Amino acid sequence: MFILPKGIIKRIEAVCRNFLWDNSADYRRIPLVGWDTICRPKDEGGLGLKDQETWNKAMVGRLVDWIAVHRDSIWVHWVQHNYLKGQEWMDYKPSTNSSWRARPRVQWVKAVWNGWALPKHQFLGWLVAHTALNTAARLSRFGVDIEDKCYLCGLVSETIEHLFCDCLYSKRIVRELSKKTAWSFPVRDVMNWCVHKMGTILQRGVQIAMMLSLVYQIWQQRNKSRHENVLIL
Structure with missing residues (x-):
């Protein structure tokens, strides 16, 4: 639903990497193969694991596609009504305080x-x-x-x-x-x-x-x- 912070993505990848090499979520061994290589498709020498950052952007991109093609869903109708208001997606200019979340920012x-x-x-x-x-x-x-x-x-x-x-x-x-x-x-x-x-x-x-x-x-x-x-x- 939203772009994850890079720190969160790195932590997820670290847990996956450590589990792959040492069956543990904690760092114990130096990886034998770089994570970028591991995330390549098998036919390109990797293991076919998901690159978390790319996958995250792809999922958000799918939501953008739903909005652009006016997919018949409650969430798309809500975005159209509250944000686009009749505009096409490519013409929409989001305000500086717009985000994918609906909850207000806490003051503290x-x-x-x-x-x-x-x-x-x-x-x-x-x-x-x-x-x-x-x-x-x-x-x-x-x-x-x-x-x-x-x-x-x-x-x-x-x-x-x-x-x-x-x-x-x-x-x-x-x-x-x-x-x-x-x-x-x-x-x-x-x-x-x-x-x-x-x-x-x-x-x-x-x-x-x-x-x-x-x-x-x-x-x-x-x-x-x-x-x-x-x-x-």
């Missing part, structure tokens, strides 16, 4: 998947953006027999907003970090991921990376307090 994408942040910090930020962390309040709502008080301060119910915005421990960490860096860290923006517009691209990238690291460290300390059953404050 640049904040979470910030190249300056460590992958584990990015992943935790992604979970926070989806409010998917297993806080005490969330586990309690799911029927787990657990005290829902914050494991860091023990004062109120542990929600994501409390943990990263209102907890006295988190506020103290943010305050000390702001003093040392001379940057303000709007912790409540962890909830809506509003990217700070002040400063250069480099400064914003580093600041967001530091905020993601801060979120990660708070969560790590929270887990430590839970397992050791010791309040920080």
Whole structure:
């Protein structure tokens, strides 16, 4: 349905290549024959395996052909009605925000998947953006027999907003970090991921990376307090 990112294609090819040579998805042996050769037809010396990038483009090209020839399908009718609006495919000029997907772009994408942040910090930020962390309040709502008080301060119910915005421990960490860096860290923006517009691209990238690291460290300390059953404050 859409053009896959090159990184995804390379990963798929890596899994296939490793399985071919070592019956495993993990890299262990140097391939004896190049992947380009392997993907050639058998009559050209290859194994006839699909070149993932070429195959992906061919599948998308088939959809383009369906639109061009006005194939009788619900999806083609939807594209005609919402995008082409009576135009022929070759005359259509897509807008800059057009894509093959129908879901809107999330506002926090640049904040979470910030190249300056460590992958584990990015992943935790992604979970926070989806409010998917297993806080005490969330586990309690799911029927787990657990005290829902914050494991860091023990004062109120542990929600994501409390943990990263209102907890006295988190506020103290943010305050000390702001003093040392001379940057303000709007912790409540962890909830809506509003990217700070002040400063250069480099400064914003580093600041967001530091905020993601801060979120990660708070969560790590929270887990430590839970397992050791010791309040920080």
